[in-house]
Amino acid sequence: MGELESTARGRQLGEELRRRRERAGLNGVELARRIGWSPSTVSRMEAGLGNHSEVKLTAYLAHCGTSAPDAAEVLRLGEPGEDGYLVRRSVLRTLVLHESTAVGIRETAPLLVPGLLQTEDYARAVMHLPGSLTEDEIAARVAVRMDRQTLLRRRWPPRFTYLIYEPALRCPLGGDRVMHEQMLHLVFLSSRPQMTIRVVRLSDGARAAHGQQFALMEYADHGPVLYAENTFAGMFVENREDVETSRAFLDGIAGDALNEGQSREFLAALASDYDRPDGGAP
Template identity: 45%
Template structure:
């Protein structure tokens, strides 16, 4: 291969290979005989502990009965471009894979409620009408919340940004109050009262693994970057520590979430309503 895959990318390709073999109900030792590999090599490759070349990907796939387009999809994963220290993917499955494999994670969101904590209506407002499958996918991802520890840092401005109206926001904030009460989930608010000190760039997710080095996911529009260069990852670990020092405690955060939910617990105001027109006229000085 022209470009060497990073450890996280190797694990993703390995998982795809193992899944194909198991779907075809081919025992590992049988495939090892077909490839002329030792059973231990099959195990290392399928667990992402050994690199695999494009030629071996083709041979592996062919002996598993994969079709040409399926093999080409795996090769595309191997060729996914990126700069040294990180690689990039357009596939939602990549995020889901590393999210599922992680033992725990820490995230920071400065503008909107984290996808793992969104209500269906809130997510639909953000995603739009053109991609209902993305909304369903986001809801499916939330099943992981009961499996392992999650830590969420959310900037106060993300909680005050009106998305979909008062009812949608009220229900979203009430969900955060309920989720924040779970022992394995930590939700902490970074208060706007800190001013510029509360600003820490864009959103990120720091994945923690017992058997692998940590991995950072940076969301950039509809595309995501996975950062695994150790020096860069360490900078996000330090950022997590700074967020922990300035964010409200779990109890204080839950109280703020409940207070904000109450603020949105009011009827929608029509643009033509008398009180809205009066306020508008007052602002114009008429």
Template identity: 40%
Template sequence: MAKKRAYACYRELGAELRKRRIAAQLSMSQLGYSLGWSTTKVSRVESGHIGLPTTEVLHYLGPCEVLLPQALDLLDLCRTAERKLGYWLSPHGEWINNQLHSLIFHESTANESVTYESLLVPGLLQTPEYARVRISREKTLTQATVEQYVQVRLRRQEILHRPKPARFEFYIHEQALRLPVGDATVRHEQALHLALLSTLPHITIRVVPTQAGERSAFGGSFAVYGFDRHTPLVYLDNHITGMFLEKPGLVQPYQTLVPEIADVALDAKDSREFVATLADEYDLGSSQSNDQHVVAEEQL
């Protein structure tokens, strides 16, 4: 008999519930005893194989001593999961300022990831300074908040360096690599960082060249996450929201698009050479800028 499918929202909800149980220093058997549940039921709730209504979520959280104000985000996620629409919004996008880290959870539990970026270097591959310049453009953010978001970005990147990492494939449009984010030094370090990461056996970076013309236009950025025991998930990132797609009919077009992008992109070796050459170009630009600055100071 096939196992019951664990929907992505319920997997995330179960993981968050488990965190609350562990924080309360309760074992599954202890929590199950308090709730009148079997240990198996607790386990299947935390793995996402049993979906709970909001009343049962509150019932679960009671022995964990989680009060209603601290449970509101979990209840919102539960309501989203109950709808089973096959898609849902993550209202904070990548800028995480609450306890639900949807993107990080699904990204870190996938065993393979394919990302296409048309305008910017993917967040998982950004250097701290590139990320800082990118995030600082938000004029409403304080410097402390900017640094907080930079640290979130860097924590996301830890999945690239786990002992048994997933397989990552990145398709980056050339225009994203040439977009003037920061000064030449920032762009040089970013391009060099990409060249170094591309040498890791579980990371493939491929450049989509602008010389391919209209054949290089594939729309907005997206990521496709693959899982050993679950159906694929697509993530679309926007300015203030992120959207997850789980319904097969919504995911399949993006899965079909990946080989089309691969047909146009440079291969891994040529892409590595491309970003290395770009790093040299930016390094030269940085040197010229410094020379001009020195000349200007001497003239003063």
């Protein structure tokens, strides 16, 4: 790997290093002077550029006063894995890092409304699905999900494109009232200039039956990152072949989906259906 090559793994490691430096009240020049490095070395490490040895990482952390357990956690982030793939059991910090620095995000949603588009009540219904979380744990996770949505209100947000499959809109999570509010929320979001929401009808193409859920994030200063998750872990993919395959799949699904106006009408009709006095499902 070249010295100037940035990877998802390297950027996450760099972000964690920077957090420790700032926690120690040091700027990059001060830390470099303490260790005996050039300031550019610290900058490259925090930007995720190049490979850095465990000795070098340990020196950085030691001069930030990082505790041994905390240092061990950071060092694990630097452990080598298969090139182009980063798997994390706890993905939130890595996901937020990649979301917040993206200039464009395209996502498919076969079974659930995407997290950044969820209402608070819908998110709570989703969190209840595993059946193993306490109410306090659910409340904490919902709060984090709502905090992530500040990205939508940023002055210069990424360009979002969501391809939401029909089953995700017809599964009545939380009941009719929750779904009614969620459909109205999607209609409202779809009117924002940086937001495109398109519905994929099951009858509109064979690709709709594949049910692949992933997000493709694009960046101004480095290559795209593909993100997919399941119940146990999340995976960040930079492998060029996989990224291009997923990009082609997204293009195919977009070709099958309703256009923006049709999608908005479909969502509004579903909102009305969920608001039926008899509580009938759409």
